[in-house]
Amino acid sequence: MGTETLERGTGGRPGVRRRDSDLRRRDRGGIATDIPRGWPQSVSGCVLHPAERGDMSELRRTALYGLHLELGAKMVPFAGYEMPVQYAPGVLKEHLHCRAAAGLFDVGHMGQVILRAPSGQAADAAAALERLVPVDLLGLAPGRQRYAMFTDAAGGILDDLMVANRGDHLFLVVNAACKGADIAHLRAHLAGECAVEEVADRGLLALQGPAATSVMDGVAPGAAAMRFMDVATLDSAFGPLWLSRSGYTGEDGFEISVEGAKCEALARALLAHEAVQPIGLGARDSLRLEAGLCLYGHDIDSTTSPVEAGLSWAIQTARRAGGAREGGFPGAGRILRELADGPARLRIGLRPQTRAPMREGTPLFATEDAADPVGIVTSGGFGPSIEAPLAMGYLPVDLGHKGRTVWGEVRGRRMAADVVALPFRDPNYKR
Amino acid sequence: MYYTEEHEWLRVEDDLVVVGITEHAAEQLGDIVFVDLPDEGKTVSKDDEVVVIESVKAASDILAPLDGEIVEVNTALSDNPGLVNDDPLGEAWFFKMKVEDLSALDDLMDEAAYKKFIG
Numbered sequence A: 001m002g003t004e005t006l007e008r009g010t011g012g013r014p015g016v017r018r019r020d021s022d023l024r025r026r027d028r029g030g031i032a033t034d035i036p037r038g039w040p041q042s043v044s045g046c047v048l049h050p051a052e053r054g055d056m057s058e059l060r061r062t063a064l065y066g067l068h069l070e071l072g073a074k075m076v077p078f079a080g081y082e083m084p085v086q087y088a089p090g091v092l093k094e095h096l097h098c099r100a101a102a103g104l105f106d107v108g109h110m111g112q113v114i115l116r117a118p119s120g121q122a123a124d125a126a127a128a129l130e131r132l133v134p135v136d137l138l139g140l141a142p143g144r145q146r147y148a149m150f151t152d153a154a155g156g157i158l159d160d161l162m163v164a165n166r167g168d169h170l171f172l173v174v175n176a177a178c179k180g181a182d183i184a185h186l187r188a189h190l191a192g193e194c195a196v197e198e199v200a201d202r203g204l205l206a207l208q209g210p211a212a213t214s215v216m217d218g219v220a221p222g223a224a225a226m227r228f229m230d231v232a233t234l235d236s237a238f239g240p241l242w243l244s245r246s247g248y249t250g251e252d253g254f255e256i257s258v259e260g261a262k263c264e265a266l267a268r269a270l271l272a273h274e275a276v277q278p279i280g281l282g283a284r285d286s287l288r289l290e291a292g293l294c295l296y297g298h299d300i301d302s303t304t305s306p307v308e309a310g311l312s313w314a315i316q317t318a319r320r321a322g323g324a325r326e327g328g329f330p331g332a333g334r335i336l337r338e339l340a341d342g343p344a345r346l347r348i349g350l351r352p353q354t355r356a357p358m359r360e361g362t363p364l365f366a367t368e369d370a371a372d373p374v375g376i377v378t379s380g381g382f383g384p385s386i387e388a389p390l391a392m393g394y395l396p397v398d399l400g401h402k403g404r405t406v407w408g409e410v411r412g413r414r415m416a417a418d419v420v421a422l423p424f425r426d427p428n429y430k431r
Numbered sequence B: 001m002y003y004t005e006e007h008e009w010l011r012v013e014d015d016l017v018v019v020g021i022t023e024h025a026a027e028q029l030g031d032i033v034f035v036d037l038p039d040e041g042k043t044v045s046k047d048d049e050v051v052v053i054e055s056v057k058a059a060s061d062i063l064a065p066l067d068g069e070i071v072e073v074n075t076a077l078s079d080n081p082g083l084v085n086d087d088p089l090g091e092a093w094f095f096k097m098k099v100e101d102l103s104a105l106d107d108l109m110d111e112a113a114y115k116k117f118i119g
Helices: A021-026 A065-070 A091-100 A122-129 A176-190 A212-219 A260-271 A281-290 A332-341 B023-029 B102-107 B111-118
Strands: A074-078 A081-086 A102-106 A111-116 A145-151 A157-165 A170-174 A195-198 A202-208 A231-234 A241-244 A253-259 A276-278 A345-352 A363-365 A375-383 A388-396 A405-410 A413-420 B008-013 B016-021 B032-036 B049-055 B059-063 B068-073 B095-098
Touching: A065 A081, A065 A260, A081 A281, A091 A102, A091 A276, A091 A281, A102 A260, A111 A122, A111 A176, A122 A157, A122 A170, A122 A176, A157 A176, A170 A176, A176 A195, A202 A212, A202 A260, A212 A253, A212 A260, A253 A260, A260 A276, A281 A375, A281 A388, A345 A375, A345 A405, B008 B102, B016 B023, B016 B068
Parallel strands: A102 A276
Antiparallel strands: A074 A081, A102 A202, A111 A170, A111 A195, A145 A157, A157 A170, A202 A253, A231 A241, A241 A253, A345 A388, A345 A413, A363 A375, A363 A405, A375 A388, A405 A413, B008 B016, B016 B095, B032 B049, B049 B059, B068 B095
16 A cells, blocks of 8 residues: 655646756855755655645654654654654665665654445445546455556546555545645545545554565564565454555565554564664655656656556556556546557656766756657656666657667766666565 | 865865865765766866765765866776775875965865854
C-alpha cells in the first residue's frame, strides 16, 4: 500500500516545465547551509500547497513526531506535515542501509481511505471506483493490491494510489499532499454508492529491505508467507496490523497500518532489531528514483497521461479497447488512443555521462547545439547504489529510446546523457 | 585560519591562499557527490562562482573569497568528492589562489567570530 510521498501541492502545473533548480541555487550564491530553506524545495521537491505553507507550528505531526526528534532527525515541512528528511547518518548511508538490511519509514502523513459499499461487497465498491481509475478492480482478488491512478477528463493524472481488496471493502493509500482533494473527488463521484471513510486514527509505516521479512515475521507471524502485493490483517502485540507486501523503494518489504496509539511502540520494536534503521524522506527519494518509480507532482501530474508516464502496465486488458469494461474512466478517449497509437512523449531514464547530476527542471536537447529543448528532467540526482547520477524525464518518442544520447543543460553547459530503460536497478520483490 | 560568511575557510601557504569549506558547511550540505573545479590560471573577482559542489540534496556554489588568480585546484576531489565530508579542513581544499594584497584577509572572520556567526 502507499505510493511515493515526496509530493508537491495538490495543484497541477501548466505543462512539465522547467523548475527553478538552477535559478534557486544562484539567487544568492554561496553555500546554502540553511537546510529547511534549500532542501525541501530541491531534491525532495516539496513545494507546499499555499494552504499548507506557514511556520512549523502550523504543520501537522504524525504519531512518530517525538520519536523522530529523539532519533536526531532533521525535520522539514513536507506536504503540510513536519517530517524527518534525514537522521544522523545522512541520506547516503541511510539509502545504502535500506538496500543492505532494512529501513523503517514513517509514512503516516499519507492518506488511508476505506471505500465501503452498502452491500458489504468489495466488488460493489470496486465497480464504483472503476469509474475514476483506468484499472481493473473487479479483477482484484480479496487479499490483493494494485497500483492505480485517478485520471481527469483530459487524461492527466490527479494522483497515484494503491488499492487493496480487503474482502468486504477497498482500502486506498493516497499521497499526503493530495489526500484532501482525493477524498473530495471520491465523495463527489461515488456519493450514494460508497461510503468514503478517511482512516485518521491509524499510523502508517514502511519496512523495506532484504531483512524486512524476517523482522516483520517476528512481529506479525505469517508476514513471511505473503507475496508481493498481497494484503493481510495479522495479529501482533501492537494490535491487528494491516499489512501489504509492497513499498516504494524497489526492495522487498511491507507497508504497515497500525492503530495510532500503538504506532510508536511498534516503531520502537522494529528499530530494536539490529538490521533496522530509520530512513528519512531524502533517502526515500533516492531509493524510489533508482527503482524508476514516479513521484507525484514531479514525474506525473495532471499534465501527464498514464501512457506517457510509462504506466500502461497498470491498465489491464479489461479496461482497454475490446476489453470487458473498455474505457469508462475520466480521460478514456485520450488514454485509449495513446494505448493504440502510442503517445507523443515518454517518461525515460537518463544516465548522465559525467558525474554532474541533472536535477529536476534540467532542459533536454536533441543535440549539443540545438536551440530549443525537446524534453525535461522531472526527477534527478545521485543514485547511491548505482554510484552515479541518474534522472528521469520526458522525451519525444523518436528520441526516447534506449541507446540514444541527449544533452541536458546544466549551469549553461550541455552535458551528454544516455537514454536507458527503467528501472535503473532491478527490484527485489518477492513475487 | 580565516573564514567567510559563505562558510569558506582560507589559510596562507607559501604566499598562496588555500580555500576550502568549513565542517559546518560540509555537515549541512550532506554527502558530496560531485565537485566541478575551475581551470587553473583563471582570473577571478571576489564573489565569482568558481566551484560547484553537488550533494545528495542540491547544488551549491563556492564563491571566490578575494580577487586573484586560481593557480592550483585539488583534482583529488573530482575522483573522490566524499573527501569534502571526510576531511573538509585538511585534504579537501578546493583551490589555491595568488592574491595581490594579502591584507584583504584581515577583513575576514577569525575562528571565534565564525563560531559566533554560525551560532
